[in-house]
Amino acid sequence: MGFLTEEELQNTFALASDAVYFATPDGQTKYYGFGKQAELIGASFDQVQEWLTTLKKDEPKPVFGGFAFDDQQVADSELMNGYFMQPAIVYDVVNHKSIGQPIDLVRHQTSFNTTIKQVTDENDWPVRIQEAIDDMKQNKQHAKVVLGRQCQVALSDPLDEKQLLEKLQSSQSTSYHFVLKHCDELFVSATPERLVKITNGQLATAAVAGTIKRGTDVVSDQALADTLWHDAKNRIEHETVVATIKERLQAAQVQALTVPDEPQIMKNPQVQHLYTPITGQLAPDSNLLQIASALHPTPALGGKPRDWALAEIAQIEKQPRGLFSGPIGMIDPDGDGEFIVGIRSMWYRENLATLFAGAGILADSDAQMEYQETALKLLPMMNLLKEQTENDG
Ligand SMILES: C=C(O[C@@H]1C=C(C(=O)O)C=C[C@H]1O)C(=O)O
Numbered sequence: 001m002g003f004l005t006e007e008e009l010q011n012t013f014a015l016a017s018d019a020v021y022f023a024t025p026d027g028q029t030k031y032y033g034f035g036k037q038a039e040l041i042g043a044s045f046d047q048v049q050e051w052l053t054t055l056k057k058d059e060p061k062p063v064f065g066g067f068a069f070d071d072q073q074v075a076d077s078e079l080m081n082g083y084f085m086q087p088a089i090v091y092d093v094v095n096h097k098s099i100g101q102p103i104d105l106v107r108h109q110t111s112f113n114t115t116i117k118q119v120t121d122e123n124d125w126p127v128r129i130q131e132a133i134d135d136m137k138q139n140k141q142h143a144k145v146v147l148g149r150q151c152q153v154a155l156s157d158p159l160d161e162k163q164l165l166e167k168l169q170s171s172q173s174t175s176y177h178f179v180l181k182h183c184d185e186l187f188v189s190a191t192p193e194r195l196v197k198i199t200n201g202q203l204a205t206a207a208v209a210g211t212i213k214r215g216t217d218v219v220s221d222q223a224l225a226d227t228l229w230h231d232a233k234n235r236i237e238h239e240t241v242v243a244t245i246k247e248r249l250q251a252a253q254v255q256a257l258t259v260p261d262e263p264q265i266m267k268n269p270q271v272q273h274l275y276t277p278i279t280g281q282l283a284p285d286s287n288l289l290q291i292a293s294a295l296h297p298t299p300a301l302g303g304k305p306r307d308w309a310l311a312e313i314a315q316i317e318k319q320p321r322g323l324f325s326g327p328i329g330m331i332d333p334d335g336d337g338e339f340i341v342g343i344r345s346m347w348y349r350e351n352l353a354t355l356f357a358g359a360g361i362l363a364d365s366d367a368q369m370e371y372q373e374t375a376l377k378l379l380p381m382m383n384l385l386k387e388q389t390e391n392d393g
Pocket residue numbers: 146193208209210211273300301325343344356357358359360361377
């Protein structure tokens with residue numbers, strides 16, 4: 001039997017009640033998983049570590065899932081407070097291999113003719129983050145906090161998940177893709193940010209922090225990149241993340257740490273970031289989940305100091321984040337695997353999509369400019385929803 005085509009995989013995703021899609025922009029990883037052989041709801045790092053030991057050994061398959069950003073609970077959700085699953089069948093697209101048994105497809109596709117009925121945004125966000133800016137001006141030890149906002153988009157009809165996957169792949173080719181479906185809930189991320197990848201003891205992570213918009217042509221785009229690279233506020237914001245990642249990896253006994261002195265520019269369709277790739281070698285008694293839990297949340301999503309930033313996030317943000325900005329990804333049966341950071345993301349259920357975006361706030365941040373930055377960061381998901389309204393399939 002030949003391997004399924006991309007279109008067949010996307011179709012199966014839409015028709016399965018539980019499904020996952022995970023792909024990395026370097027083309028090294030691309031998985032679809034359908035059905036569920038095992039699941040863990042409300043997963044913490046320790047619980048997942050324990051749960052892995054209970055999985056059947058006869059047909060080893062990767063597991064996929066995500067951890068909530070913090071301990072705050074999203075009401076009535078089995079997905080957003082941490083969720084892991086082992087699919088009944090996993091398609092490894094890069095290696096043209098499948099593991100497991102095909103599942104019964106339970107959903108019915110009707111014709112899709114969605115319209116956007118209402119968009120509810122947090123227009124008071126700049127006023128609320130000003131509190132944090134004022135606090136940081138007074139208290140110099142409060143160095144950075146990343147504050148998020150949520151934008152709700154009500155649709156007239158259900159999402160066409162096949163079209164969503166297609167457009168995600170074509171519009172966000174420089175990002176990691178993660179789409180996790182559990183019954184009527186869906187979490188989608190087109191993130192530029194890797195938290196940690198482990199391959200045969202080799203560790204790779206990255207700092208992605210500091211943002212500017214894209215230019216309308218090559219010259220203005222390069223000028224904006226130069227502005228970002230030389231901007232003191234963004235360089236401090238970035239350096240805070242690099243230094244903290246380095247400290248935490250050293251504390252986790254990671255060897256042969258390689259941390260470049262200066263950042264590069266990473267370009268995504270809507271924004272460009274300061275970016276520093278970091279590599280090292282895992283200590284013999286350490287593992288992927290331990291490193292993910294040591295790193296999360298980096299000051300790219302939380303802040304510095306970590307505990308103050310987490311308290312500030314819980315107080316200033318209106319709703320818990322759930323999987324937004326949490327570690328999401330996969331673990332192989334041999335313990336290798338990869339976690340990315342669940343930003344540029346949305347949570348969807350029953351015709352209602354919640355889109356998430358945040359920005360790193362420092363004492364000299366301008367609340368309106370940060371608001372505009374979050375608007376750009378909402379665009380990857382907003383555009384996917386707009387495409388749904390032009391659905392001709
Ligand atoms: C929090 C987000 O992005 C994070 C914040 C960034 C910044 O403030 O410059 C850049 C990349 C991410 O680490 C988001 O996209 O929602």
